Amino acid sequence: MPDNALGRFLRARREATAPAPETPGRTPGLRRGELADRAGISVEYLTRLERGTDRSPSGQVLLALADALSLTADERVHLYRLIKADTACAPPAPQPLRPTVRKILDALDPTPACILTPAGDVIAATPAFRAIAGTDEPNLARFAFSPEAKAHYPDWDAIADTRAAALRAAADLNDHAANALAFELSLTAGHAFTSRYDKAATLPPTTGEERWGDLLLAYEVLHLPGEDDYRMMVYFSQH
Known part of the structure; x- marks a missing residue:
C-alpha cells in the first residue's frame, strides 16, 4: 500500500469524527485514546495502524474501527479495498469446466x-x-x-x-x-x-x-x- 494509505484514511476519519458530547473549545475530532476506547483496542495498537507500522489488522478490529467511526457503506468498502491493495495475493484461477x-x-x-x-x-x-x-x-x-x-x-x-x-x-x-x-x-x-x-x-x-x-x-x-x-x-x- 503506497504511502500508508490505510493509516492516513483512519487518521483523517478520526480527526473528522466529532466527540460526544462535544466539549467547547477543544480541537475537533476524536483523540486516539477516545477512538481506541470506542473500538476496544489499545492506543498503542491504533498508533501503529495510523503510522503504518502494522498493516495487517484483523477483520474484527477493522469492523470495530468502522463502527466506532460510523463509516458509511461506501467508506467500509473503501477500507476493505485499502487492506486488499496492501495484502492481496492472486488466488488460484478457477479451473475450466469439463x-x-x-x-x-x-x-x-x-x-x-x-x-x-x-x-x-x-x-x-x-x-x-x-x-x-x-x-x-x-x-x-x-x-x-x-x-x-x-x-x-x-x-x-x-x-x-x-x-x-x-x-x-x-x-x-x-x-x-x-x-x-x-x-x-x-x-x-x-x-x-x-x-x-x-x-x-x-x-x-x-x-x-x-x-x-x-x-x-x-x-x-x-x-x-x-x-x-x-x-x-x-x-x-x-x-
Missing part, C-alpha cells in the same frame, strides 16, 4: 441451474438462471448481503443464513477466495453478516426451497467430482 459439465448445463436449459465455486462464485449458468437471479453480481454470498438483496429475497433471513453457512464451510477448509470474501463482508455488511458467519455450526442444506421475488423455487445441490470442489445448483419452480 466439457461434459457444460453439456449437462446445456441439457438442463430452460431449467435454472448454475455451477458454483466453494466461495459461491457463479462460473457458469443457464440463461434461465441468469433471468431470475435478480443481479449481475457473480457471487451469491456477496449479493445476499448487498442492499438490493432484501427486495429480491422475501425470505431474506433464511437465505442470508444459508449463504453465510456455505461461505463458512468453505473458509474452514482454507479456501482462499472464501476467506477473502468473508473478510470483505465482515466490513461491508457488518453485523448482518458476522452474526451469521460466526454462529454457523452446520453445513448448508443441499436441498430445500428459496423464494426469489414472486417465484418459489425448490433446489438440489449436486457436488461435482474433482479437486476444485465445484457444485451444481438446480432450481425448479413450485408454481
